[in-house]
Amino acid sequence: MSDKVPFSEILVYLDGSESSMSACMYAILLARSTGSRLHAIYCINTKALGDLVKARIFVSQEKTEYLADLKKDAERHIRHTKKLAESRHVNLVTTVTEGSPSAEVSHYIKAHGIQLLVLGSVNMIRSRREELTSETDRMLRTSPCPVLVTRDDESVWQMFEELD
Amino acid sequence: MTLLDIIDKNLVIVPLTSSRRDDIIADLVNLYADRKGLSDEQRQYVIRAVTDRENMASTAMEKGVAIPHAKIPFLKKSAIVIGISRIPVDFGGKEKSGIFFLVLASEDNPTEHIQILSSIAKLCSSDIFIRMLSSSRTPDEVYQLFFD
Numbered sequence A: 001m002s003d004k005v006p007f008s009e010i011l012v013y014l015d016g017s018e019s020s021m022s023a024c025m026y027a028i029l030l031a032r033s034t035g036s037r038l039h040a041i042y043c044i045n046t047k048a049l050g051d052l053v054k055a056r057i058f059v060s061q062e063k064t065e066y067l068a069d070l071k072k073d074a075e076r077h078i079r080h081t082k083k084l085a086e087s088r089h090v091n092l093v094t095t096v097t098e099g100s101p102s103a104e105v106s107h108y109i110k111a112h113g114i115q116l117l118v119l120g121s122v123n124m125i126r127s128r129r130e131e132l133t134s135e136t137d138r139m140l141r142t143s144p145c146p147v148l149v150t151r152d153d154e155s156v157w158q159m160f161e162e163l164d
Numbered sequence B: 001m002t003l004l005d006i007i008d009k010n011l012v013i014v015p016l017t018s019s020r021r022d023d024i025i026a027d028l029v030n031l032y033a034d035r036k037g038l039s040d041e042q043r044q045y046v047i048r049a050v051t052d053r054e055n056m057a058s059t060a061m062e063k064g065v066a067i068p069h070a071k072i073p074f075l076k077k078s079a080i081v082i083g084i085s086r087i088p089v090d091f092g093g094k095e096k097s098g099i100f101f102l103v104l105a106s107e108d109n110p111t112e113h114i115q116i117l118s119s120i121a122k123l124c125s126s127d128i129f130i131r132m133l134s135s136s137r138t139p140d141e142v143y144q145l146f147f148d
Helices: A018-034 A046-054 A060-087 A101-111 A135-142 A154-162 B021-036 B040-056 B110-123 B127-134 B139-146
Strands: A009-014 A037-044 A092-098 A116-119 A147-149 B012-016 B069-072 B079-089 B097-106
Touching: A009 A018, A009 A060, A009 A101, A018 A037, A018 A060, A018 A116, A018 A154, A037 A060, A037 A101, A046 A060, A046 B110, A060 A092, A060 B110, A092 A101, A101 A135, A116 A135, A135 A147, B012 B021, B012 B139, B021 B040, B021 B079, B021 B097, B040 B069, B040 B097, B069 B110, B097 B110, B097 B127, B127 B139
Parallel strands: A009 A037, A009 A116, A037 A092, A116 A147, B012 B079, B069 B097
Antiparallel strands: B079 B097
């Protein structure tokens, strides 16, 4: 049996949640131990923003304010992720994009030959209502490559701390 | 965090009895303030923030739904208060509103706020969901609708 790792390009999806930070740490551990290249993507959900303006829930002034907030949030998380990767000597390719997160991630996977997508925890199925499906759930269902779903638990943080 | 994570059956008013926009906002905010132990100053701040936002443009949508909302700097977690009025009231939109989602957002997580508002907007595009919500008689019935 071949002992070759079946991936060399890993993508981790960041959305600012704690579970996406756990996913990021796990992806750094995985990239380091397999010698894979790690990519991190943060998508500013301008699709949802546009929908809120269309539905007249947001006025255009709010859209502008939120867009600025979301961009700042994206920069903050990307900066933090870079620091985490650098601290464990892992090279990281970062991208901030805008649009519908699941569509943007799918597009990035195809465009960059990604072979493994790492996601933070997906939601428990508590409702059959399709409208309540999260972006992470959609990515799990639509990803063109294999997906690894991490758990937001202490052991990931501990393993990350223990890695030199 | 999704809409289902922040829905709380203790933050539902059925029926709402006020018939003026500002009174409805006050009813929804007061329930939140009572449950979460806000000070009078904080309570007034939230009412003012939501009213100021409504004064910019009404959040009353189609199908008799309104989604008043505001970013609140001292909130650690986002919250939703749901109110169902038996008699639709003038909330400043083209049509009267009978279903209200008050969304109070923490300033720390704009992504989460967008996701929550977006989920509510999508849910409220369903005629069946709106009909069932309008005919709910108790907070439990309202709460359960989201988990069906």
